[in-house]
Amino acid sequence: MSDSLPIEVVTGVETVPAPTERTSPAIEVSQLSRWFPGVHAVQDVSFTVERGQVIGFVGANGAGKTTTMRILATLDYPNSGEAKICGFDVVKHPVEVRKRIGWMPDHYGTYSNMTVLEYLDFFARALGYQGQERIDRIAEVLEFTDLTGLAHRLIDQLSKGMGQRLCLGRALIHDPEVLILDEPAAGLDPKARVELKHLIRILSQEGKTVFISSHILSELGEMCDSLLFINQGRIIHHGSAESLRRRSSATALVEVQLAGSIDRLREWAMLAPHVSFKEATKNGGRIEIDSVEGEIISTVLRRMIQDGLPVTDFHIQERKLEDAFIEILGELEASGVPIAS
């Protein structure tokens, strides 16, 4: 047990600091480390999230996402380093931090024999809301999450998507500035995913900071201002989805559709400069051009037509974030860094 305990010295019982509250970043993590016996879950993680941003936190299972998020939510302690939410240290001022965060865990906890309204009422009471203020907060959250028609339904009878909306509503009861959402879309059907994405977009428009982890990179790419990739407890990339695509795109992937046989494209690609055949598709194939410059790509298309290939469609495929992520992992693996499973 002792190995997992923090050793930093904290001065004073919680006193409310305050000076930089409004100007400080929403999330500030500096050289954060957390280890358990035999496992280094988080290692020297540092990043900053400005107020109002939506940040995606990406990593394989066991990469350290949940541990980092739990520390930010004051549910766990770091062994070293520090983390601040709106300027308040998560270890020294957990009460102040809790007022400012809304936490949604990957496995949301709900109770049996309890209605949606009673569930929200319990948390509103537990957060210290009384009288009319409590009533107003519950009504507001019910409306935001579109659960008004289900207010008197037992939680057991809710679908997974409705349950996630309820859980998000619970996290919003005290109108927090920062939302920490751990895999909120896991196990949701496409419709529920779209609904959740819509809610997160509204929250971001309202100026809330959203720190969200997910496995579905394409969704994160659409939703987030920037992405944070973590592997084996270390941050391996921090930037926008576009920068991630650019980072790993020294080559262009082009989808070509032909009127004739695919074999002709394959043979042609073997002889043509700057081009390699990647894979066959239904009516053609994908080729990789070893440059992203438009001039070279147009030269390749011109040569195809000159060489008599019956091209019916030719378009550059946008690089998938998943591919970009896997490429980063591949680079790391090649350089000897272990990869989380």
Next chain:
Amino acid sequence: MTPPPRITPEQVAIAMNDFPSRFSPMLVKELRQGMRTNLFVVAFILLQAVMILTLMIGLADPGSSAVGAFFWFFIVTTLLIVQPLRGMNALSSEIQLNTMDLIQLTRLDGWRLTLGKWTALNAQTLLLVTGVLPYLVIRYFLGNVNFVRDLVDLLMLTLGSGLASAITIGCSVFRNLLLRGVILMGFGMGLTTLFAALKSSGFRTGIIGSDFWMLGLVCISLLYGCFFFLSFGASRISPLSENLATRKRLVALGLTLVTAGFAISGFTQEVLIISGLILGFAVIDALTEPLPIYARVLEPFRKNPMTRLAALFLAPGWMSGIGFFFLCALVWGAILYFGGILASATAGSWHFEMAKMTFFLSMCNVLIFPLIFIHLFFGRQASVNFTFGFYAFIQACLLMLTLMATVLANTIPKYEDLIFVAVPIPSVLISGLADGAADDLIHLLIALATTLLAAAIPLVRHQKDLREFRHHLKST
């Protein structure tokens, strides 16, 4: 598809005005949930049906003792078995449902959570009791019944139900059903000893008659029992940074001193047993607490030399639990001494009795002895509940070993040989003392050495933690 109907704050207010805002959130939640459970509804209806049935039989055969027995059997079953058993999953369900994290982020702490659950369960018990009251009155009018005595008995059962609920809720923190069963049995045995010592009629005679001192002792025992078990559960679901240990230990010491005050009224034996049980429960809890060496937790103990000294006994975690063990041994030793148990007065002077001293040391040693195994072989286990579970398991094994040793010793002619082999085990030594075979200086020294060894091994094994503990107490 038609959109769901809008809900206005007025509608929310109407739906949520069943309990005032000032009520504990956990109490409100548990009452809302609890009243809907099938078990409560069935128990309530069944109890009413049985009451009506007994009254009808009573009308046909007034004054029948069988009817009375039937009447009380169902009340006892409902209050002492059905209601407490509803608390069996109270805390483990919160852990299983993954709701503890969510609650931790609110203003609720482990104690308020546990207390809320207990209060809600007892509020439902009160509802059942209230439902029984009219039948009590009707029974009186049917004749051959002492109404006041019945009322006191019902009050006793209600209080007993409160204690039993506290035990089940406190023990529900363990997810392992077998462990829960073993612990419930252990605590049950302790409490049976307690109430046997207090005389079962003490409460009734205390209220009806003039036996106020006994009533006081029973009330202290009930109060501490409820407090201990609820705190026991609360401290095991709370985050490590939450200090519930200091209050638990101070309450145990305080109530022990209050109990000791009852000795002036002549209840020496009862006082010795109650104080021993209060301190014993508190020590077991202290020795099996996880070790949160967070600067934040130790901060209040850093103020001055007095608070730093207090930290050695009252700071959370098993490390100060060892200090608390010695403090409690000292307090109980003092009570035994002044109660004339450890020493005998001859011609104005006091003489310690060897066998009684050995017995006292061995009794203390029984509590701390399992620490040798825990810290020698499993000291690095991080689970909060592991230490207590393992402690309970070792105690059960030692009990079995003692029984075996006693049986074997009685069948082997050379009793002394066997007792010498197993005598470092405190319970074996107590068994030997009971047979009058271990009342010399060597056995006293063995008891003393084993006690010191059991206290030293954990501290030696965790020197790094000890250094850190001292560092946090000193740093400014």
